[in-house]
Amino acid sequence: MRLSVLFPRTLRSAPAETEVVGHQLLLRAGYVRQLGSGIFSALPLGTRALRRIEAIVREEMDAIGGQEVLLPVVHPAEIWQQSGRWQSVGEELVRFHDRGGRDMVLAMTHEEVITDLAHREITSYRQLPLCLYQSQTKFRDEPRPRAGLIRTREFTMKDAYTLDVDEAGLQLQYGRHYTAYHRIFTRCGLTDLLAVEADPGMMGGTVAHEFMYLSPIGEDVIAVCQGCGDAANRQVARFRKPTPPAEAPAPIERVATPGASTIADLTRLLGIGAEGTAKVVFYTATLATADPGTAAPAPDRSDGPAEVLVMALVRGDMEVEETKLSHLIGADGLRPAEPERIRAVGAEPGYASPVGIRRQGVVVAVDDLVAASPNLVAGANAVDVHLRNVNVGRDFEPDRVGDIAAAQDGAACTRCGAGLRLRRGIEVGNIFQLGTRYSAAMDASYSDAAGALHPIVMGSYGIGIGRILASVAEAHHDDRGLVWPLAIAPFPVHLVRLGGDLPQVAGAATALVDALAARGVEVLDDDRDLAPGVKFADADLLGMPLRVTASPRSLAAGGLELRRRDRDRAVVVPQSEAAAAVRRELEQLADEERARVQSPRYGDRPLPD
RNA sequence: CGGGGCUUGGCGCAGUUGGUAGCGCGCCGCCUUUGGGAGGCGGAGGGCGCCGGUUCGAGUCCGGCAGCCCCGACCA
Structure with a gap:
């Protein structure tokens, strides 16, 4: 393939609306073009x-x-x-x-x-x-x-x-x-x-x-x-939940907490840790429709609409994992609940708990850790007031109890107890x-x-x-451009001709292309009449694994110059041996890539790094 | 769907208090140059996302709408 006829030209700068480097390079190098949001054309190299x-x-x-x-x-x-x-x-x-x-x-x-x-x-x-x-x-x-x-x-x-x-x-x-x-x-x-x-x-x-x-x-x-x-x-x-303190349930009591509508405010005000609190996250959920394949049992909806208000309780130091919550309550979809909807059942955003609310059309889902933890601080459903010593089962009855908390960095593995990353x-x-x-x-x-x-x-x-x-574009690039693995590179070899109108250079370059073609090795042949800097910059940007340079200088040095895209060093090989040397280099690259192939069996465990 | 941003030649951008659009790169031609995006001279190319207002006059002001990007929601 001659670069002089390849569609399209490369771009010197990436379109402004792109942020991901690998994608910028695919655009600049002319591998793909965008037609609309999320709709792309693949061009010849791509x-x-x-x-x-x-x-x-x-x-x-x-x-x-x-x-x-x-x-x-x-x-x-x-x-x-x-x-x-x-x-x-x-x-x-x-x-x-x-x-x-x-x-x-x-x-x-x-x-x-x-x-x-x-x-x-x-x-x-x-x-x-x-x-x-x-x-x-x-x-x-x-x-x-x-x-x-x-x-x-x-x-x-x-x-x-x-x-x-x-x-x-x-x-x-x-x-x-x-x-x-x-x-x-x-x-x-x-x-x-x-x-x-x-x-x-x-x-x-x-x-x-x-x-x-x-x-x-x-x-x-x-x-x-x-x-x-x-x-x-x-x-x-999943992760191993901490063991809750072994305390007897204490009498519930109201405590004034002016302005403390977040867990951070609350712990500062009361001088306790976030693990001593329970927080409520509200969602509006569409409960699962009758889907023959869904194993999760749908809650009883005989007396209510398919849309319900969900109160999800997790400990104050944890976050709700919405996928887990969806599974627990059999929801098709979750979205944040509007404050009006929350107040409509007698709850107060920022100071909410299931204690004393109207339960009609509400699903109360409680994380298993919260259910097992005694004497938590939770909202009193009134502005600037919380409750101490809230106990699940005594102060309110959950509709569902299960794991709905998101695994955090450092949480304990359920299997071996070590830290999750x-x-x-x-x-x-x-x-x-x-x-x-x-x-x-x-x-x-x-x-x-x-x-x-x-x-x-x-x-x-x-x-x-x-x-x-x-x-792969994201994984394999440097500051000059793409660096394709040989396995998926559009061409294995990029030939840079400099001073291409000189008969010796043209002869050497063409001989190499023909010799490689005879062996089934396709060459991207930069036959354009451009300054060397432009051609090298494009070779780096396009990212073929092996670059060969044919120029008066390389001939004077003894032949053609070979350079791997992933290495800095170049070698000069005699013209007569160039094709063989290229094939050796490609074989070497292929060997290196083969050595990195992983074929684990199902059930085998990867080693953590 | 909520929030934010952007939209001016192919790409990247600038356009002052509204006065009839400019820069770099790229492109075309000729010449010079040939190992890291070279230089000279001469050219071509857009009416500023769309619609409607205000105005003597609108990239510039106002009102809609659309497209694209980012964050979130959502999602193999």
Whole structure:
């Protein structure tokens, strides 16, 4: 590929509205362009890198028995109505009518299509197990796209679906994906990788893992144990709660606390620690609709609306983890409650507790630690007044008790007791054990050897292709530009010709390109008539792993100059040996990258760093 | 959806108290130059996100709306 004809030109400065460095470089180097919020075009170099990522994904998926398919992007609404997600998924699912007035959706994932296929095609246990996968466009109308390709609305996802006769079969295929995913991400150069326990969310099902590339720009917070390596998304991270003091419940008493509407004010005023207080966080919750796959029991709603006021109590030194809270009360959605709504039940923001409020249309959810802690300070539901010696069960009866507190940095691991460390990560992939959530709802079943019908046991597995590209750009760059791993670089070699109109230089350069082409090594050939500084700067910005310079100076020094993008040193090799030297360097790079590939087995624990 | 910010040639920006748009880079042509975004000369390119006001006159003032970015909510 000649750089003189490559579309588009590089940018000297990044567009002002970008902040993430990796994304700025992808824009400056001409890999991608933005069309709208969360909507991007991949340009020639970006497309090449994406294709190479997909090739790695394909190799690893084929290696675990995957069969590639290509499923439609536009679906009739019926299958989504059958699965229940037409109702349970919100506005991120784009719905529209076709010309005949039929409800249609844009695919945000493909469980329904796969399950529909299974329903039509699978009749016998003899046809199972199966693993089907594709690399296909998804559209999710995200409320807030961000950070370039990290969170987009339209994106390419490799999604795979496994179909098995039983749980044991699912476990086997789940484990294979667990290993294959580690191999995929680490082959792409994302070696700071962690598989963490995750919330199945809208996918339904029970067990799920997310694959996190650890990065400060990540959107997810994960808790990693410094002792045993246990890791979980903070949304579901358990931790060992402190032991509450062993005190007998004391009589409740009112105490004047003028102006103390925050825990910090309160502890200062009363001279106590935050662990001696309970705080209330108010939410308005939409309780779960009848969803065939949701295991969480919905609270009794026979006498009230589906929207309720939630009072969530955690100890004053902790924060509410909303995902945990949602699970505990069976909520579809949570949003902060309006003060009017809070006062309507007799509670007072800043001085609230469940003591003495009207409970109609209210769900009181109490963290298990609060429920076990005697004599806490809590609000008296009057401005400037608190209560001492509040005891759960004596002073009010909770509707739900469970773990709703967010794991904090340093909290104790439930498994080994060592400290948890909070880190940020970019979710580049996820795997879900769906079980029979979709097959039961959509009647995808098979006959066993005895002729009995059973729902197919399913798993689903996703990888964000563009998110990998963005993560690698974030992981592999320096102040001059991108530094691609050989595994996914658009071209392995970037040839810089200087004084290109000189016959000796042109001859040497062209000979090298031809020799490499004969061996299947593609070269990005900078044949432009530009100043050396511009060409070197572009070579650094574009980030190909190996740079070769052909110039009067290099020829005078004995041949062509080779320099790895990730190293400062250059070597000059004789013209006659240049092609062989390039191939040696590439082999060396490939060896180094192979050595970094991780293939842990499911159930093995990563070592904490 | 709440809060904040931005919107002026391809990119980055400046535009004073309202007077009819400018700079750097990039681009085109010629010449010089050729190992870290070179230099000279000469050019092209926008009517300032959109709509509606105020005014003799509006990037500049007023009122709407939209798009994009950031924080939060939300979310594989």
